Amino acid sequence: MSGEEFKAWHRPQVQCLVSAGADLIAMETIPSLKEAEALVELLREFPNTKAWLSFSCKDQKCISTGRTFAEAIQVANRSKQLVAVGVNCCPPPLITPLLTSASQHKPPDVSWVVYPNSGEEWIQNIG
Numbered sequence: 495m496s497g498e499e500f501k502a503w504h505r506p507q508v509q510c511l512v513s514a515g516a517d518l519i520a521m522e523t524i525p526s527l528k529e530a531e532a533l534v535e536l537l538r539e540f541p542n543t544k545a546w547l548s549f550s551c552k553d554q555k556c557i558s559t560g561r562t563f564a565e566a567i568q569v570a571n572r573s574k575q576l577v578a579v580g581v582n583c584c585p586p587p588l589i590t591p592l593l594t595s596a597s598q599h600k601p602p603d604v605s606w607v608v609y610p611n612s613g614e615e616w617i618q619n620i621g
Contacts, residue, residue, distance in 0.1 A: 500532035525558035554591035
């Protein structure tokens with residue numbers, strides 16, 4: 495998908511949450527920089543909205559598509575509307591190395607948000 499396609503796909507959900515009066519929008523389990531960039535741009539359409547952005551990660555340094563978590567945090571830094579950045583839906587042993595790998599890129603006024611999965615692994619043919 496292109497950045498514009500990502501924005502078009504996410505826009506109705508964000509609009510619905512903003513209209514409902516959500517105080518904070520969770521933009522989570524993001525696997526790619528392209529989708530993160532689109533969400534940062536989309537958030538600008540809702541200037542009074544705050545959010546967090548969390549990524550799905552495949553190993554101790556990379557998000558699901560193979561780009562580094564540090565790069566992902568730098569994309570998130572393009573938004574003054576994000577109050578937290580982090581990781582979700584990944585095995586607990588990955589959390590500390592991921593945060594360490596990107597800590598120098600996280601602004602001091604932005605919090606980490608972290609919620610790993612139970613540690614189970616998803617196997618394509620089994621579930």
